[in-house]
Amino acid sequence: MLNCRQMGKSSLRVRTVRRLRADGVACAMIDLTLIGSTDTTPEEWYAGIIDIVANDLNLGDFDLDEWWERHSRLSPVHHFGKFIEEIVLKEIP
Structure with a gap:
């Protein structure tokens, strides 16, 4: 969700996630600004x-370091896809 500062994006995100979780939907909130981009590999x-x-x-029970190392030959994008396939889709009903 992109928009100017102070336009209610965060509160909309929080309300939406709260509503989804109340309905039993598994969801994660990812704030890309917290991850960084300039000095991040x-x-x-x-x-x-x-x-x-x-x-x-x-x-x-998920150990990111161990799992990442086990898949060390994969590209970062492929890591993410594997994580969704192997972990998230199997763990979340």
């Missing part, structure tokens, strides 16, 4: 996204 950027999703979805 692609590996750090995607690992940051994965970490946020894992935490928001309460995937407590």
Whole structure:
């Protein structure tokens, strides 16, 4: 969601996530401004996204460092796709 500052984006996001969760929908809130982009490598950027999703979805047993290392030959984009396929879609009913 893109818009000017002080236009209610954060409160809309919070209300939407609260409503979805109340309806039993698993969802994660990702604020891309918190991850950074200027001094962040692609590996750090995607690992940051994965970490946020894992935490928001309460995937407590998920070990990002171990999982990332196990898939070390993959590109960061492929890491993210694998995470969604192998972890999120299997853990979230």
